[in-house]
Structures are given as C-alpha cells and as structure tokens.
Amino acid sequence: MNVEPVENQEQENEKTIFLLRGKIVLPDGVMEDGVLVWKEGKILYAGAPEGLSEHIRREAVSVPVSKHGVIVPGFIDIHVHGGNGEDFMDASKEVLDKITSFHSTQGTTAMLATSMTAPKDSLDRVLSEVDSYRSGDMPFAQLEGVHLEGPFFSPKWPGAQNPDHIVLPNVSWLEAWEKQYPGLIRQVTLAPEREGALEVISWLREQRITAALGHTDATYEEVQLAVEAGLHHAVHTFNAMTPLHHRNPGAAGAVLSDSRISAEVIADGIHVHPAAISLIAQLKQATDQIVLITDAMSAAGLDDGEYKIGDLPVIVKEGVARLKDGGALAGSTLTMIRGFRYLVQEVGMSLNAASRAASLTPARLLGIDHRTGSFAKGKQADVVLLNGDLEIEEVWVKGKNLKFM
Secondary structure (H helix, E strand, C coil), X not given: CCEEECCCCHHHCCCCEEEEEEEEEECCEEEEEEEEEEECCEEEEEECHHHCCHHHHHHCEECCCCCCCEEEECEEEEEECEECCEEHHHCCHHHHHHHXXXXXXXXXXXXXXXXXXXXXXXXXXXXXXHHHHHCCCCCCCEEEEEEEECCCCCCCCCCCCCHHHCCCCCHHHHHHHHHHCCCCEEEEEECCCCCCHHHHHHHHHHHCCEEEECCECCCHHHHHHHHHHCCCEECCCCXXXXXXXXXXXXXXXHHHHCCCCEEEEECCCCXXXXXXXXXXXXXXXXXXXXXXXXXXXXXXXXXXXXXXXXXXXXXXXXXXXXXXXXXXXXXXXXXXXXXXXXXXXXXXXXXHHHHXXXXXXXXXXXXXXXXXXXXXXXXXXXXXEECCCCCEXXXXXXXXXXXXX
16 A cells, blocks of 8 residues: 655645544543644644634635544554565665555554664664655654664563674663764663663663663563663563563563553554553553554565564564564554554543554653644644544645545
8 A cells, every 4th residue: 555645736735724523532532523723734723613713614625524533633653663565674765655654544643763673783774764864855654763672672581673683781872873863863772670771771861862661671670770760661561571470560560550651552452462451551541651552563564474573584474473483473563543443442442542642642752742642723733534433534744635545
C-alpha cells in the first residue's frame, strides 16, 4: 500500500477552512457531536457546534463523516523499527519515505526512527540519514527524531537484538552525537544496572532526552537508583526485563509501582496478555503514563515470510515475528490503529484513554504536546478519521490530506 499527499485539488487549497463534525475525542473526554476546524494546517476550533463563528459556518468546507465516525488526534509512535519491507537501520530517503508513508496509512502522524543494537559506525550512519531527511520536506508521518534502542543493554536480556554489539553505556558517544546532531536523539533505552549507566542517565536528563530502561537485568532497587538519576520511562513493559515476583519485584515491579516511570505497551495480544495490559492501564492511565507503541519491524504491512530485524534473520508466521535462530519475539507487525482498537475492544479502555496513550502522552514525553497530540486551537491539524468499527477512513498530517492508493 502506498500513500501520496493530495496535490492541486481545490479542497486542499491552503486557504480553505476545513470542518469535520462527528464524535470527537478531546483531551478531557469524548464529545458525541463535536466539530474540528482547521486552516493552513492549524486548528482554529475544537468543541461544540454552537461555538462556531459565523465566518467559519459560512466559509468552511465540510468533510464527509460516516454516521458513527470518530475523530481522533494523529497517533505518535515513539518505538518503531520499520515497516513496508524496510528497516530504519537501512535508512536512506527512499527507505524513510516508504516507512513513514506506510505508517501514515495506519494513522501515525509522527514517530521516532528506532535503531537496533549495532556497531557505532552503523548508528552514525542512521543518525546522519535521519538528520538529513528531517532537514527536507517530510510529506508523510513526521520523524521527530531518533530513539536509540541500545547498544547499552544487558547481555542476559538481548531479546531480538544482536548480543555481539552490546557495549557498556558510553556518555562520550552520546555527547559527540548530540554535538553533531543537536536535538536529534529523543530517547535512549539502556540497562540501568550496567557500569556507567547512571552517568549516562544523568547526562540524558540534563539534555532533556528520555532515559528509558529496557533489555535489563536490573533489580527493583537498581531501577530506583536509576530513577533518582533521571530515568523516567520503560520500553515494551514486561518484555526483556526482570519479571514481577511478589518477593522480588524486579524491573517490571518497579515500572508498575513507581509513579515517576511511564510505561510502553505493545497492544497486540502476543507480547502482553490483555489482563496484564489492563493492569498497566489501571496503574498508569490516571497519571497519563501508559504509552501505546508498535515496536513494528520491516514485515509490518506485508505477508508472512522471511525478513530481518537489524542484521538478524526473522520468520513471520501468522503475523507473529520471531528470530529464525532461537524463536524469540522479534518486534511486531503491529500498527498503531490496530493497537488502538485492541486497547478499546479487547482491553476495555475508553476512547479517550486509548487516544491519550496513542497521542497525547507520547507527545508530552517528547515535549511536543504544545503543537500536536490533541485537538486545541493553534495546534497542528494531525487528524485521523475513523468509522464506527475504528477503521481508518482518512488521515491528515499538518492539515494535509493523505489519500491511500
């Protein structure tokens, strides 16, 4: 599936005022009969119909919405490795276009290019390519930066990462990357118990880069020390970390019990049982600390078969990705819209709670909630229109309609 921005159509004239009317998900709840209005890529109004000005009523072009349609903010995926046959580790303009165009068809309007544990020169190249891509016009889902997932992991918990490339946390690498590509790295996942990790976490806090635990053998107490140093996020909760035990809470227990840690969840029913997702939701959603992610690899959007994640071979069977050698789960083939539906239909989260997990909370984590992640006057018109079955009908990125071909 390819997607192209609509061009040279009167409806997409940048001077046009667009209006959607239907069930609209707002930051504080769901409005059954609401309206969303934007012009030149910026939201003019979000709320009750009676609040519309006469000018908007007179000039706006109404976009058709099905009877039970739902209007939600664009999804923000902070942990995604690829899709449509491509991997961020092979980054080039063509590769990045293919990944971002595919995920935009799934409702993702912003994302982080997530790396794998790899040699430093490979990571250098990814950072260079993503930085170059961001300097140009990004016509599809916007790359907000890079999530370095590794290489600072525990050799005991490599998951689907190549253990040959795991190294101790190295602040000098990060300092050099930040100097060369200011603001590009937005999240770093590491094992907080490793030598040098606390120094790296403290440095990340100073740079306002998210320090996340993952692929870790940390004890509950070691996670607490890391939180004091500045760690405040956990990747794919329950996966690739010391598990919860009633006498030894481990990293998972620390994530669940500490209100300072936000928790990613892969909502596909494969990586985490719906009862465990419900537990995360009960403990985290009241404080907006549950974050929906896909952890998608290159096979997302494609048929079963043989693929790679980073430099490791993967077999995808019935949509489940596993390493060819050993059978460990190797990312997912999930998309944000499927994860969003799963949270609502299988876990039982409300539309508003699921929307916050998919959009507003990751926006806040990245520090971009002032311009996206929810519907409010002045924010970007990053919009997803769903039908009553929560299937995608249309997507707008910065107010620009994307037509699915």
